[in-house]
Amino acid sequence: MPKVLVSDPIDQAGIDILSQVAQVDVNTGLSAEELVRIIPDYDALMIRSGTQVTKEIIEAGNSLKIIGRAGVGVDNVDVPAATRKGIVVVNSPEGNTIAAAEHALAMMLSMSRHIPEANASVKGGKWERNRFLGVEVYKKTLGIVGLGKIGSHLAAAAKAMGMKLLAYDPFISTERADQLGCRLVELKLLMRESDYITLHIPKTPETLHLINAEVLSKMKPTARIINCARGGIIDEAALAEAIKEGQIAGAALDVYEHEPLQADSPLRTVGQNIVLTPHLGASTAEAQVNVAIDVAEQIRDVLLGLPARSAVNIPGIFPDSIEKLKPYLQLAETLGNLVSQLAGGRVDYLNVQLQGELASNQSQPVVVAALKGLLSQALRERVNYVNASIEAKERGIRVVETRDASIRDYTGSLHLSAKGTLGEHTVTGAVLGDSEIRITSVDDFPVNVSPTHHMLFTLHRDMPGIIGKIGSQLGSFNVNIASMQVGRKIVRGDAVMVLSLDDPLPEGILAEILKVPGIRDAYTVNL
Ligand SMILES: NC(=O)C1=CN([C@@H]2O[C@H](COP(=O)(O)OP(=O)(O)OC[C@H]3O[C@@H](n4cnc5c(N)ncnc54)[C@H](O)[C@@H]3O)[C@@H](O)[C@H]2O)C=CC1
């Protein structure tokens, strides 16, 4: 039974799903050293934001197949290291959207009405009605940085409260922003005109300290900023200074550059114009059930050999297209493997032409499957959908992808050509019916062959007697032929022969076949 390590608190609903297929060990609060020590025993790791999954942990995880992040941000996982090692990283892109948006809203309102200080004051025995004069959000301008899932939900809620909306998101269309009632503007203008600014972007090299002293200096002195996205997007020292100096009216933060927030962080001593929560954006009962189920189901599926629906490091397969794509993935792997054996080692390039219905954009995983097949001779089980592209790049294999929806010999077909030490070779294949895979051409000679484990391909002159001679050669080595087909373009010109064999070809037989008059080339292929 596979083993799953759960190293952060996860809702029981997720544990129950995992327990159906695996031994689940819940072990929270482990140090990095302890994780490195125990991770070799595990097939899957399930985390929230508490565990930092470093390169060292990933490299020690020799049995790891999947890392599941029960939440959105995967910045606590070294995703490139996982990809290199062929480990799928999955998250729950939507499970905590509402929770995070509502937390940002709660931060905005509690900051505006001094709720945290008023609460502390009353509990401290006081009754200070004049001390806590608040402001309304109605008719104020909210600047949303990042109009993705959380930003969009917040936009709808803020609009309903009568706020005017600005948004900055260089990857969102004006139409989408219009639909949400937001005016799409540049960051500078948003900072200048907003009464409230709320951040809903990922932490990336581009967004690190996006909100720095200079950007903060553009804000109105009455404006307030909220960060429920990721620590480090705001320069914390600059923010503390801006509030202390009265440059801005306040801030509310849920996330920090270092978590837990350091004891000596300047944010702790800013005073009453700052509201701090300990990364609670996703901490609702509902969100925790959602993300636990979402990620546990994906871990379960991957451990059962099925694809994950929200993998962040493999080309997305939309759930509704998985079934349709499956036979094409198998076709692509088979053809990739075949063309690599025909082309020989050290492949320079792989041209992948997606034809007919395969020309749609949703078929990107088919290209990865072809690469996986191409590399499987060299890397065996070490290559998978996660690392195939990286492995190809590191080997200097150029991948050229073309799409031609007008080629409709079959509903969808795939044409691969590769150049290796044995020259350039091409193969084409298609899926017949729902799932029957066929090789439909080899080096542009038409054939119609089901791939089998052991195959022999020859290039020969189309002349009487040659097929018989090959048959006798194989017979003399006690190799049984299951099926045979010849593809040719013109009578008595060049031809390709494809033989499916019941047994692998013994050593030495290829040299004998190459001696047969009229045989130009011969290749053994094991699929
Ligand atoms: N505090 C918490 O507990 C939680 C925090 N989060 C964090 O909230 C953030 C947003 O999450 P979602 O809305 O689900 O993500 P999303 O991927 O749906 O949206 C992110 C948006 O940011 C935009 N964006 C990317 N780079 C940008 C840039 N340089 N400038 C402006 N916009 C940029 C993207 O175009 C996208 O529209 C993430 O960082 C996530 O980790 C999410 C859930 C809970």
Ligand SMILES: O=C(O)CCC(=O)C(=O)O
């Ligand atoms: O797991 C958590 O509580 C944090 C959630 C979060 O930050 C995220 O989903 O990006």
